[in-house]
Amino acid sequence: MVINIGIYHKERLLAEAPPLLLKLAPMDPRSLMQGDYMALNYQISRDWRKLLPDSPPHDGFLVLNLDENHIGSFAGLYEQTRPLEQNQLRIRYRLRDGRLRIGSNAFFFQEGTAKKYRQGAYGEFRVGDEGESLLIALRDEKLNLLGGSASSKPAVTWP
Template sequence: MANKIALVSLIIVLTLVNWSIYKKEQHLKEGEVVYLELAPVDPRSLMQGDYMALRFKVANEIREKLPKKNTILEPQEGDVIVSLAENRVATYKALYKGQDLAVNELRIHYRVRNRQVKFATNAFFFKEGEGKRYEAARYGEFRVDNGEVLLINLYDKELKRL
């Protein structure tokens, strides 16, 4: 009996893991491409081993608009509306409150954790020794699906993939 329970549990876990992988693959394949500008940073202070810490200009703008309790940004979640330029670069428009979106607008989900506004990730990992290559990073490429974002790669100021 214990073997049957273990086998059923294993099948359920593997099914859930594979479903999650499938959903992420669909997100990568079908999500809308959006570029978010990186917030001004000193790349030398961000390089630590094989990753770069990321902050985004839109996140800073969201942070300014969110209510604070005793000057501290509380943990929360929400959506922001961004306007898309022809080159798919997103700029802050407004906090989402259920309003209709224009053709050139998109809704992106954000989370506030540790007093920071975050999207999918706050780090970009790369092969050891390739830090110099990413010092020119000015944009993060995301795939957006129903507000959820996945970071794909980093781009320079001319939107050339690094």
């Protein structure tokens, strides 16, 4: 029953949540223990020391501004007393071992298809009202979907 609730929640997130693209800083493209995958790091995670106050909470929410292509950029820490603007969303973060973690840190793909994902420049997420995020696809610099999948069709028209 609990598993079914989790599946339902993720399906709703896929269908209803607004899209968000985060600039990638790719890392290791392969793990022999887990199959083919790309370890991910996000540009905003690399720059967090410049963006956040000296002692941010270990867990919280970032506010991101979204441009016309739904690319997110840092706007500040979320404050419950301040409503989000129309072009903003909040996303959960965790600060662990000196690293800011946002969303998934790996993108798994079918063995032998690594070439399709080498051009990954953005992680595509769906972000719910409570700040939960779900990585659904990778996109290249021109925002083209990499690899293609029925579950990763965007909710908006991309350029």
